[in-house]
Amino acid sequence: MAMPGDALLLARWQFAFTVSFHIIFPAISIGLANYLVVLEGAWLMTKRPVYRVLFFFWSKIFAVGFSMGVVSGVVMSYEFGTNWAGFSNAAGSVTGPLLTYEVLTAFFLEAGFLGVMLFGWHKVRPSAHFFATLMVATGTLISTFWILASNSWMHTPQGYMWQDGRIVPVDWIKIIFNPSFPYRWVHMTLASFIVAGCLVVACSAWHMLAGRQDRPVRKAFSMGLWLLLVIVPIQIGVGDAHGLNTRKYQPAKIAAIEGLWETEKGGTSLNLVGWPDMDREETRYAIKVPHLGSVILAHSWTGEIQGLKNFPPEDRPNSTIVFWSFRLMVAMGLLLLAMALLGLALRRGDRIYNARFFLRFAMLMGPSGLIALIAGWITTESGRQPWVVYGVLRTRDAVSAVSAQQVGTSLMVLVVVYFAVFGTGIYYMLKLMVKGPAPFNDEMDEVGTDTGKGNQRFDHRPLSRPTEFIDE
Numbered sequence: 001m002a003m004p005g006d007a008l009l010l011a012r013w014q015f016a017f018t019v020s021f022h023i024i025f026p027a028i029s030i031g032l033a034n035y036l037v038v039l040e041g042a043w044l045m046t047k048r049p050v051y052r053v054l055f056f057f058w059s060k061i062f063a064v065g066f067s068m069g070v071v072s073g074v075v076m077s078y079e080f081g082t083n084w085a086g087f088s089n090a091a092g093s094v095t096g097p098l099l100t101y102e103v104l105t106a107f108f109l110e111a112g113f114l115g116v117m118l119f120g121w122h123k124v125r126p127s128a129h130f131f132a133t134l135m136v137a138t139g140t141l142i143s144t145f146w147i148l149a150s151n152s153w154m155h156t157p158q159g160y161m162w163q164d165g166r167i168v169p170v171d172w173i174k175i176i177f178n179p180s181f182p183y184r185w186v187h188m189t190l191a192s193f194i195v196a197g198c199l200v201v202a203c204s205a206w207h208m209l210a211g212r213q214d215r216p217v218r219k220a221f222s223m224g225l226w227l228l229l230v231i232v233p234i235q236i237g238v239g240d241a242h243g244l245n246t247r248k249y250q251p252a253k254i255a256a257i258e259g260l261w262e263t264e265k266g267g268t269s270l271n272l273v274g275w276p277d278m279d280r281e282e283t284r285y286a287i288k289v290p291h292l293g294s295v296i297l298a299h300s301w302t303g304e305i306q307g308l309k310n311f312p313p314e315d316r317p318n319s320t321i322v323f324w325s326f327r328l329m330v331a332m333g334l335l336l337l338a339m340a341l342l343g344l345a346l347r348r349g350d351r352i353y354n355a356r357f358f359l360r361f362a363m364l365m366g367p368s369g370l371i372a373l374i375a376g377w378i379t380t381e382s383g384r385q386p387w388v389v390y391g392v393l394r395t396r397d398a399v400s401a402v403s404a405q406q407v408g409t410s411l412m413v414l415v416v417v418y419f420a421v422f423g424t425g426i427y428y429m430l431k432l433m434v435k436g437p438a439p440f441n442d443e444m445d446e447v448g449t450d451t452g453k454g455n456q457r458f459d460h461r462p463l464s465r466p467t468e469f470i471d472e
Contacts, residue, residue: 006404025069031196057437087398102146110139152181183242195369200224202366229340253383256319259283268293276319332372
């Protein structure tokens with residue numbers, strides 16, 4: 001049953017707020033878990049202590065991010081029942097099993113090996129510890145697989161049928177491997193790697209600007225820049241392929257992203273900037289490049305892109321939002337590519353470690369991966385509107401029978417709690433980064449260095465992995 005507009009709007013704002021907080025932590029966990037695999041694998045192959053130092057340091061950041069991600073994810077699960085009962089009732093037979101598979105495969109795998117990875121360095125053989133780290137990283141990727149399968153199905157649904165007012169699964173292969181899933185899964189996974197790379201580079205740049213030039217800081221900085229140099233161009237290519245897929249299955253979203261109202265014959269212009277006006281049905285102050293829209297969106301000089309006026313007003317996404325969120329994502333991606341290429345040019349003579357302008361640039365780019373991630377998520381989810389399951393179930397029909405007052409009250413409580421709890425978690429992670437990895441020593445078990453033993457009295461919880469005081 002459709003609810004009053006205020007309740008629907010507040011329910012959407014609440015979910016947007018909680019998912020924006022939540023997505024930060026899994027992205028950090030996915031990226032850092034796989035970075036830890038690289039570090040420990042490099043240490044096993046070379047026995048160079050610098051990799052071990054970096055493993056101990058970044059495992060602390062990972063532990064905090066992983067804990068925050070689990071807690072914030074629980075809240076979202078409850079929201080499906082409190083605010084989105086219409087969606088759960090209609091599509092629960094599809095999304096419910098997919099989320100259950102995520103718990104049974106990914107979460108159990110992560111939980112089973114997490115303690116060994118964080119606290120088992122001196123308790124199991126090196127090969128067994130590396131296997132545990134590999135399993136935790138694999139678990140994060142499997143988790144991404146199932147979450148993105150569920151989300152992608154909501155964008156490009158197939159393999160289902162309507163029965164007694166509910167969506168019933170018919171073909172699970174088609175449901176899981178729906179048309180947009182491969183692009184979204186790879187895009188999100190690479191985005192998580194970029195998030196981790198940005199944090200590693202920015203943290204290292206901070207310490208080099210403060211005067212540290214020891215081996216762990218330099219090594220982390222170099223590894224992070226190599227990662228971005230490889231991953232960012234690949235991500236741009238995946239994003240292009242994703243755009244072609246979106247044009248085929250969600251043409252209204254593409255029109256909204258481009259602020260395109262009229263279907264242009266013989267070649268579509270690209271609006272570089274402008275202000276899409278939903279009421280006037282035009283993009284004001286637009287700066288256009290002829291044919292560039294066709295080249296980018298259709299890989300053709302004369303490719304035809306449908307305009308928003310081809311779709312009924314009630315089926316149009318809010319172009320004002322997605323137009324600018326998409327451009328923010330692209331801007332961050334281009335800046336990251338520029339940073340990686342500039343770092344490559346400065347490697348001659350080790351200038352990347354001493355060029356202060358570049359170090360400042362790298363430090364300022366620390367949040368860019370997360371900014372691009374959230375902007376991309378806004379583009380994806382806002383561009384799907386007014387559908388919660390694209391072309392199948394409208395958002396207004398998915399909301400629970402709740403009042404605006406009820407949703408507004410819970411939203412205010414969540415805002416206060418989230419900023420208190422997760423703001424503290426983010427502050428803790430930043431303080432750990434400011435402390436930096438332990439100063440390099442050839443003998444890593446010296447007094448004053450991190451041996452990876454943790455606090456053995458409390459080794460049953462991830463947040464006990466960081467053992468030092470951050471405000472000494």
